[in-house]
Structure formats: C-alpha cells, structure tokens
Amino acid sequence: MTDVAKLSTSGTGSPEEVGVVYKIPVSDLKPHPLNPYHVRNDDAMQELAASIQKHGVLVPVIARRKDDGLELIAGHRRQHAAQMIGVEAIPVLVLDMDDDDAIIQLVDSNIQREGVLPSERAWAYKLRMDAMKHKAGRPTKEDEDNSPKISANFRSDDELGVLAGVSGDTIRNYISLTNLIQPIMDMVDDKVISLSPAYAIAALSKADQESLLDAMECEQVTPSVSQAQRIRKLSLSGQFTSEIAVQIMREQKKPIKSDVILAGEKIRKYFPKSYTPSQMEAVILKLLEAWQRKRDRNQSR
Structure with missing residues (x-):
C-alpha cells in the first residue's frame, strides 16, 4: 500500500x-x-x-x-x-x-441518498439501532424479546429518529418491514404494494404471509390499507386462513377514476359560438375516432 x-x-x-x-x-x-x-x-x-x-x-x-x-x-x-x-x-x-x-x-x-429502497432503509435502520444499543450496553432485539420489562426502558428507535430526522414511529414501521418474506418485500421495493399496507402485513406470521401471497397471485391484486389492517387483525387473533385471504382479495376495490374533464373556456375557441356542450363533445369524439383509425393504419404497415 x-x-x-x-x-x-x-x-x-x-x-x-x-x-x-x-x-x-x-x-x-x-x-x-x-x-x-x-x-x-x-x-x-x-x-x-x-x-x-x-x-x-x-x-x-x-x-x-x-x-x-x-x-x-x-x-x-x-x-x-x-x-x-x-x-x-x-x-x-x-x-x-x-x-x-x-x-x-x-x-x-x-441513508440520505436518493433512491434508497424501502428494504434497504428497513435493514439499515435495524442494523444501526442494534449497533446503538450494543454500544450503550443496551439490550438487542433478542434481549428485549426475553425481557419486555427491560425493553420498555430503552427507546433507541426514538433516538435514531432524532438522528435521522424522522419520527420514532417511522423508524419502527420501517424496521417492521424486515419481518416480510422476500417475495412481498420485493413487491414493496417495486411499489406494487405501498408502505402503509406493507406495515400491516409485516405483523403476520411467515405462514400467513405465504397464504396472503398465494391469494394475491391467484387474484392478481394487492390489499388496500383497510384490507391489510383487517388481515392483520385476523392473523393476530388466529382467525386468518388461506380461504379468508382469497375471499378478501376477491373484494372489489374502489375503481380508480378515469374521467377526463376539459374546461369549457379552454376548448370553446375551437367551436362556433352556437355549439352546445353536447355538440362539442360529439365533435371531439369523432376526431378521436379518426385519430385512432389513423394510428391503427400506421401500426399495420
């Protein structure tokens, strides 16, 4: 060297x-x-x-x-x-x-770099918190599990939140993601599942997460926040089953609005003053149909 x-x-x-x-x-x-x-x-x-x-x-x-x-x-x-x-x-x-x-x-x-994935942030926070506890002579997660009374006296997650510029709840939520099975963690990283339902899913046992994953893949949907919270409650009470997972995943979600609203003052200048809103709408639809036919012809060449 x-x-x-x-x-x-x-x-x-x-x-x-x-x-x-x-x-x-x-x-x-x-x-x-x-x-x-x-x-x-x-x-x-x-x-x-x-x-x-x-x-x-x-x-x-x-x-x-x-x-x-x-x-x-x-x-x-x-x-x-x-x-x-x-x-x-x-x-x-x-x-x-x-x-x-x-x-x-x-x-x-x-940790402050742009583009850090949720899984990366989750493991980073967990590693740092455990290191902080160890340096201070505090119990690690394994120690806390064995001694809840000791755990109540130490809130390294709040201390880490101050250092990271976020709340202690944010730290705790991210760290909870380390309990996710890898396929679901990957879905969170890929933004297929958002963070709020992911926090609820992280409370499920590995077996219940597998059941939920099977239901999601079968129905090709992911749980909403309310669905994930219901699933969490059922899992913690021991009432969650693979059949219930499919049943919940089959529930119709609120459709995403796809309406396009065109302000009258923006399009009025393109039409005769005598045209009513319904007449303007009819013209717009005809123009769109002609545009679509032209695109289809171009694509078929």
Missing part, C-alpha cells in the same frame, strides 16, 4: 491523527457482509462511472483493517463504478473501528 496522505483534526491546537489515505487495488477491498444497500447498474451508476472516468475518485472510500485484509465500510458504489471502467486502484481512508462503529458508518454513509 502506498501512503498518500494523513488526515488530522486540530480542535485544541494539537493535531490528532484520525486515519491514513492509501491508494489500494480495488480488488483488495472486501465488501462489508452486512451492507444493506444494493449496488445497482442503473443510470446513477453509469453517471458515477463517467464522473470517475473523467475526474477519478475524488472522495476516498472508507475501510477498516480486519485479520483477513481490508473491509469496505463506505464507498461500495464508487468501488463498483471504478471496477466497471477498469480503474485498478482508488484512494482509501483506512480507519480503526469496532463492529458497532463500522455499522454506524456504513448505514450513515448512504
């Missing part, structure tokens, strides 16, 4: 070394095994790769020393973009940090 620079801070007049930047082969950096953020070859990745091609990696990635080498903490997207365009080595800020600090740095490095 080639020493590039030393970073220091000087709050009291005496510099304190916080880490060293090295130029390190991209292939030597091992991704963090708990990284909640996916590296996607989307448009943003193409833009990042183009920027690195032109300017290089301007901001060093962050890694920590492990017994088997260097573990990447922040900068997985930069590493991937560099690999895409054949960059062999990138600047790396090497820090000494324990597992909890590594998780906190990992989560915070991307």
Whole structure:
C-alpha cells in the first residue's frame, strides 16, 4: 500500500491523527457482509462511472483493517463504478473501528441518498439501532424479546429518529418491514404494494404471509390499507386462513377514476359560438375516432 496522505483534526491546537489515505487495488477491498444497500447498474451508476472516468475518485472510500485484509465500510458504489471502467486502484481512508462503529458508518454513509429502497432503509435502520444499543450496553432485539420489562426502558428507535430526522414511529414501521418474506418485500421495493399496507402485513406470521401471497397471485391484486389492517387483525387473533385471504382479495376495490374533464373556456375557441356542450363533445369524439383509425393504419404497415 502506498501512503498518500494523513488526515488530522486540530480542535485544541494539537493535531490528532484520525486515519491514513492509501491508494489500494480495488480488488483488495472486501465488501462489508452486512451492507444493506444494493449496488445497482442503473443510470446513477453509469453517471458515477463517467464522473470517475473523467475526474477519478475524488472522495476516498472508507475501510477498516480486519485479520483477513481490508473491509469496505463506505464507498461500495464508487468501488463498483471504478471496477466497471477498469480503474485498478482508488484512494482509501483506512480507519480503526469496532463492529458497532463500522455499522454506524456504513448505514450513515448512504441513508440520505436518493433512491434508497424501502428494504434497504428497513435493514439499515435495524442494523444501526442494534449497533446503538450494543454500544450503550443496551439490550438487542433478542434481549428485549426475553425481557419486555427491560425493553420498555430503552427507546433507541426514538433516538435514531432524532438522528435521522424522522419520527420514532417511522423508524419502527420501517424496521417492521424486515419481518416480510422476500417475495412481498420485493413487491414493496417495486411499489406494487405501498408502505402503509406493507406495515400491516409485516405483523403476520411467515405462514400467513405465504397464504396472503398465494391469494394475491391467484387474484392478481394487492390489499388496500383497510384490507391489510383487517388481515392483520385476523392473523393476530388466529382467525386468518388461506380461504379468508382469497375471499378478501376477491373484494372489489374502489375503481380508480378515469374521467377526463376539459374546461369549457379552454376548448370553446375551437367551436362556433352556437355549439352546445353536447355538440362539442360529439365533435371531439369523432376526431378521436379518426385519430385512432389513423394510428391503427400506421401500426399495420
């Protein structure tokens, strides 16, 4: 490794070394095994790769020393973009940090980035909250399950909400999504199921989620918020079955309004003053029919 620079801070007049930047082969950096953020070859990745091609990696990635080498903490997207365009080595800020600090740095490095998926945000919040609890000597989720009395005294979710700029309820709701089975989590990420019904579905047991998934696939629909809340209530009371899932999914949802309203003052200028609204409507429909016939002819050529 080639020493590039030393970073220091000087709050009291005496510099304190916080880490060293090295130029390190991209292939030597091992991704963090708990990284909640996916590296996607989307448009943003193409833009990042183009920027690195032109300017290089301007901001060093962050890694920590492990017994088997260097573990990447922040900068997985930069590493991937560099690999895409054949960059062999990138600047790396090497820090000494324990597992909890590594998780906190990992989560915070991307949580405010645009395009973070619900599943990524859910696992990021959970990882960070568990790390906060562990650092403070507080019980983890497993400890809380075994000791509800202890759990009531600690609200790391509210503390994390303050740090993240959201409410504690938002943190709790997102973390609940980590209980979803993967096919339903994928539907949430793909915006097939919105967040509000997803929070309710997350309270279901894995078996009940499987039953609901089968019903959704059978009927080709997803539950509304009210339906998801009813399903949650039935599941928690032990009354939810696969038959009930199909029955609820067969309920007709309120149709989405498809009316198009054209303001009279916007279209009046195209018609004789003597035309009534019904006459204008008839003309518009005839024009649309002629337009449709023309499109059909063009498509058939």
